[in-house]
Amino acid sequence: MVVYSIKDIEKLTGVKAHTIRIWEKRYAIVIPKRTKTNIRYYDEDDLKNVMNIALLNNNGYKISIISKLALDERKTIAAKLSNVHSKFENNIDAIMYSVLQLDEHNINLILNQHIVQEGLSQTMEELVNPLLEKMGMMWIAGSISEVHERFVTNLLKNVIIGQVNSCEDNPNNIDKKKIILYLPEGQSHELSILYLHFMLKAKGNEVLMFGTNFSLESLEESLKLVKVDCVITVINEKLQSYSIQRYIERLGEIVGSETRAVLTGYEVLSNQINIPSNIHFVKNIEELLSFNDKKGPALKKRVEVNSKSL
Numbered sequence: 001m002v003v004y005s006i007k008d009i010e011k012l013t014g015v016k017a018h019t020i021r022i023w024e025k026r027y028a029i030v031i032p033k034r035t036k037t038n039i040r041y042y043d044e045d046d047l048k049n050v051m052n053i054a055l056l057n058n059n060g061y062k063i064s065i066i067s068k069l070a071l072d073e074r075k076t077i078a079a080k081l082s083n084v085h086s087k088f089e090n091n092i093d094a095i096m097y098s099v100l101q102l103d104e105h106n107i108n109l110i111l112n113q114h115i116v117q118e119g120l121s122q123t124m125e126e127l128v129n130p131l132l133e134k135m136g137m138m139w140i141a142g143s144i145s146e147v148h149e150r151f152v153t154n155l156l157k158n159v160i161i162g163q164v165n166s167c168e169d170n171p172n173n174i175d176k177k178k179i180i181l182y183l184p185e186g187q188s189h190e191l192s193i194l195y196l197h198f199m200l201k202a203k204g205n206e207v208l209m210f211g212t213n214f215s216l217e218s219l220e221e222s223l224k225l226v227k228v229d230c231v232i233t234v235i236n237e238k239l240q241s242y243s244i245q246r247y248i249e250r251l252g253e254i255v256g257s258e259t260r261a262v263l264t265g266y267e268v269l270s271n272q273i274n275i276p277s278n279i280h281f282v283k284n285i286e287e288l289l290s291f292n293d294k295k296g297p298a299l300k301k302r303v304e305v306n307s308k309s310l
Contacts, residue, residue: 003028004042006032012134013050014093020050027067029053048100052078092130093187099135099148104155111159120163120198128156132191153191160194167201177229180204180222182214184233184247186240192285199289200232216247220254231255232288235265244271252276264288 023030030050032040039146042050043099056066065076078097098106100288114123131211135152146292179200183193190212200207208228219231231251239247245268255261275281282288 002049006040006042008049009042009050009291012015012047013054015050015054023053023063023067029063029067037204049074051093052095055097058093069130077083092127092134095127095131096134099131099152102148102151104151107152107155108159115159117129117161120160120195120202124195127212156191157194160191160198164194164198164201167198169206174233176204176206178208178227180208180210180219180231182210182219182231184235184239185211187211187212187235187237189234189236196232196234196285196288199285203289206301216250216254218240218250221258223232223254223256231261233261233263233265235263235267236268239267243267245273247277248273252279262288 006020009015009020010017020030024032025158030042030046030053032046033040034040049071053063053066055078056074057063061077069077079101095107095110097103098110111127114127131152135149136231181193181197181200183190190282193212197207197209208222208226210222224229235244235247238244242250248263248268249271251261251263255278259278261278261280264281264284264287268281269283273281
């Protein structure tokens, strides 16, 4: 059984420890267990209970009213409130509730409403990234399982792919670039590259998306078949078959002098690397998108300055 301290509950739910103590002492709606040595602790049911109470409270229910509701009544109301509503600041709580219930329908409703009103970029910033951060904390604490992680990851993949497919090609766009986008073998952060695919397409680029586990040999073959303006990849984890230095050297050999290669990711930025002249490092996706909008000598000069400062 997973157990939590009051500080753990505070971090996972966003409800202050002081508030949780008031709920306990004044309203008796959160009752901690105690060890034989009288140390307070909470279990998974307590975690869900606090999340339900917070969801109700954030949606206008007074604690005095919530305290009079039976546990099943709280769950029922929380389930209804986890449907779409207009207060975006409460949607993270609603999504987390739906994640614990494996409620795909509700999560899709919330995400799609936010995307329609704010766009995918804002949705990623305001909902998806905070959601993944909270899930990471809960994963470390052991309060969610691999089932929840896989469920959310695949659901988000489908949402982003749907947005990519909705981007319309503009054949008259004279600034359009042809870009190869991929993740090297052994890299598991597929959501980042899917989001990058959307952002590049939304800017009017033609993107050849090769997905995950794409080898340098396959990249070399691709470049023999089609001429592209740029090759982009993200390396967040240690590579399987190469050192990061050798991988980047080999990538530089493959793309040659006529194609730009742009890299980002933790593993790229955290190592001291001798940089081939045709390889450019950027610190994050925002900088990568800005980099891709530039052209010519000005671009090369800017990236060389950034590369030396990493």
